[in-house]
Amino acid sequence: MDVLISGASMAGLSAAWWFAHLGHQVTVIERADGLRPGGAPIDVRGRALGTARRMGILQQIDDQKVVIAGPAPVLDATGTQVATLDLRWFANETDEDIEISRDRLNRILLGAIPEDVEFRFKASIASMVDGADGVAVTFLDGAQGRYDLVVGADGLHSNVRKLAFGPEKNYVRHFGYYVALVDLPNDRPWQRGMLNVPGLTIAVRDAGDGPQALMLCASPEIDYDYRDAASHRGIVDGFLSRVDAWQVREIRAAFTDPAAKGFYFDSVSQTHMPSWIHGNVAVIGDAGHCAALLSGMGTTLAMVAAETLASTWTDCGGDMGAAAPIYHERLRPYVEQCQAFAHEGGPIMVPMTQEALDQRNAKFRACAEEFAGRFEPARA
Numbered sequence: 001m002d003v004l005i006s007g008a009s010m011a012g013l014s015a016a017w018w019f020a021h022l023g024h025q026v027t028v029i030e031r032a033d034g035l036r037p038g039g040a041p042i043d044v045r046g047r048a049l050g051t052a053r054r055m056g057i058l059q060q061i062d063d064q065k066v067v068i069a070g071p072a073p074v075l076d077a078t079g080t081q082v083a084t085l086d087l088r089w090f091a092n093e094t095d096e097d098i099e100i101s102r103d104r105l106n107r108i109l110l111g112a113i114p115e116d117v118e119f120r121f122k123a124s125i126a127s128m129v130d131g132a133d134g135v136a137v138t139f140l141d142g143a144q145g146r147y148d149l150v151v152g153a154d155g156l157h158s159n160v161r162k163l164a165f166g167p168e169k170n171y172v173r174h175f176g177y178y179v180a181l182v183d184l185p186n187d188r189p190w191q192r193g194m195l196n197v198p199g200l201t202i203a204v205r206d207a208g209d210g211p212q213a214l215m216l217c218a219s220p221e222i223d224y225d226y227r228d229a230a231s232h233r234g235i236v237d238g239f240l241s242r243v244d245a246w247q248v249r250e251i252r253a254a255f256t257d258p259a260a261k262g263f264y265f266d267s268v269s270q271t272h273m274p275s276w277i278h279g280n281v282a283v284i285g286d287a288g289h290c291a292a293l294l295s296g297m298g299t300t301l302a303m304v305a306a307e308t309l310a311s312t313w314t315d316c317g318g319d320m321g322a323a324a325p326i327y328h329e330r331l332r333p334y335v336e337q338c339q340a341f342a343h344e345g346g347p348i349m350v351p352m353t354q355e356a357l358d359q360r361n362a363k364f365r366a367c368a369e370e371f372a373g374r375f376e377p378a379r380a
Helices: 012-019 047-055 056-062 102-112 157-164 231-238 248-257 298-315 320-349 355-370
Strands: 001-005 026-032 042-044 073-075 083-086 098-100 119-121 124-131 133-139 145-147 149-152 172-183 193-197 200-206 210-220 265-271 281-283
Touching: 001 012, 001 102, 001 133, 001 145, 012 026, 012 047, 012 102, 012 149, 012 298, 042 047, 042 102, 042 298, 047 056, 047 298, 056 098, 056 102, 083 355, 098 102, 124 157, 133 149, 149 157, 157 281, 172 231, 172 248, 172 320, 193 355, 200 248, 210 231, 210 248, 231 248, 231 265, 320 355
Parallel strands: 001 026, 001 149, 026 119, 073 193, 149 281
Antiparallel strands: 042 098, 073 083, 124 133, 133 145, 172 210, 172 265, 193 200, 200 210
């Protein structure tokens, strides 16, 4: 059967592997002109470790995992160190969980996909008509095709979800924060660490592919164009203007530089949908069940959902009416579990008051004593 997948990130690439290996003809379209570079390091955890093992890529992922240099300094508003942080104190589901850069995992997934899977970059869907004989798709360039299944793996602002299920506002819920990332220039040394003031986190780390800055800021929902990068830089600069210590001036310069690589800005949000299937259209990953950055479960959930959808639909002979209830029964509890983790991550990463910040830092100091010597630096 013919499967069209919209989106070539973790969810889309994982889905392409599973549908192809289960015997289907797969086409992947991506709005960008290639795999999108950059992004925060991500985790392959819990159930996704089994998915990766069945895909035959777990060893590659482990071989290219992030090297943990040890706990990073935690700084106050003046740039003074007040604690240390190792995310492994909080983030892991199992001792085997793996952190890896987004670029490395993308390359591993792409390399594992069979050569007969067709990729079309700079392509997007203009319209879809679902019927008894499949989904008739018209692309923005005027090309047309008919597919037995269309999978939307096109992120938080999913075009497939909008076309098949309705407006984004019906499903995407702002979680109370905004996130920004940027690759830092290599023309100077950068001090890794995390600076906090109430409601704002600024961090620098190097996950193996060069230094990167991250900003997390608590904020009510802002009305902006999610594709207007210039306005995004202005919003980030406004958030960062609250602090003038440590390396924040240089970090602000990187975030506001239009030529900086790896720039990303968006709402920290979750996607909540009563059903991820409408006729012969399904949404997975952030398009269907975004768990939010603070959960640490987005990639894991995307990989598990891709395997579950492909195997369930295939087992049901491509009959989505039969597959849908089974798929939801298998996936819904895990989605709810993953999305719940974000509620734990917020107070750890972005305490909202000075009192909460002081309590969090005291917890970090206690964890540093409790876990001293337990974690050895990972080997590349």
